[in-house]
Amino acid sequence: MACLVDASGKYLAHTESYMKGRHHLGEMKDPFELSVLERMKQKHEGTVLGPGRPPRIVGGFCRLNSAPWVLLLFAPGEKVLEPMINFRLYYGLAGLISILFILVLIRFIGGRMVRSIREISRAADNVANGNYGDPLQAKTTDEIGQLIGSFNKMVKGLKERDFIENTFGRYMDREIAKELLSRPNAMKLGGEKREVAILMSDIRDFTTLSESLNPEGTIRVINHYFSYMIEAIHKHRGIIVDFFGDSVLVFFDPLQNPVATATRQAVRCGVDRQARMKRFNEEMKAERLPEFKMGIGINVGDAVVGNIGSELRAKYGIVGQAVNITNRIQAESRGGQILVSESVYRYLEQDLRVKSSFEVLLKGFKERVTLFEIEGFLDETTHS
Secondary structure (H helix, E strand, C coil): EEEECCCCCEEEEECCHHHHHCECCCCCHHHHHHHHHHHHHCCCCCEEEECCCCEEEEEEEEEEECCEEEEEEEEEEHHHHHHHHHHHHHHHHHHHHHHHHHHHHHHHHCCCHHHHHHHHHHHHHHHHCCCCCCCCCCCCCCCCHHHHHHHHHHHHHHHHHHHHHHHHHHCCCCHHHHHCCCCCCCCCCCEEEEEEEEEEEEEHHHHHHHHHHCHHHHHHHHHHCCCCHHHHHHHHCCCEEECCEEEEEEECCCCCCHHHHHHHHHHHHHHHHHHHHHHHHHHHHHCCCCCCCCCEEEEEEEEEEEEECCCCCEEEEEEEEHHHHHHHHHCCCCCCCEEECHHHHHHHCCCEEEEEEEEECCCCCCCCCCEEEEEEEEHHHHHH
């Protein structure tokens, strides 16, 4: 049996099915395991013989260089010494030759094991330094080969976890991140063009507000504001693309659902955020701090969606003209307003409670567009 443990003896990976449910070396108070655990604390590597002559079990261990892990190998004593025992029984008269042959055999087998252990050790060092590399090749089906397979599974899990954290996890709900990660080519750079709902918000006159606070107070207040807003964004399955000072760019990916579903989520998010702004401002007022007023613009359009950046650092986001249009719509909104485009209105026309509509020439565009100021949904239960 082969297994990988940390410095305290906690199992990280093992090759035997009967080990499932075991968490720590020596937890069963087995004298041999306790002896191995004690020897691990004293030496970098070594061999431990179990009771009996020949020993019923033999264990070996080797501490990896950079990672705080120890590679353990256990085998029945008879199996380890089987070549010597059989050779002695059948060829007792050729003892000297037998011993020489066995020494060569042990050296060959031991050398192969040492090379495999060194390969795993180098891979573990690379993992400890954040370099996962390619999976190790298992050249045998014995315990070492099985351990390499377990090690590869562990590294794959770490790699996926880090990818989620670095590319997805910071700016979206983990459930959405898992859905995205299950897609083909989810971990590759690049993207695809598809229709999404986009929301952009901005605090009106934030520069003036920040001048009434010291730097520490400004950071504390803006972080508190973002905590309110991010909670609402995650609740409605929004994906944060970026923060631009006090502005936030969010999109809602339909994934396997109709675009209308993502559009509804975007509008619900906008309504929810304006409601949360009221509670936020009550706290600001109680602390005698200036109140915030937030404008929101929502649009639906085609954008390139995918992993943007480089192999070293990437994020899941969107680019395209639809993003620019959303920004222009947001710029037309006043504090407390939610303005949506005609594309949003077409998807939710029967459900929205519209306060007013007007035509406007957005900055940078040649044709006038119609915007709708909304107050929520006709059926107020859609807020929940």
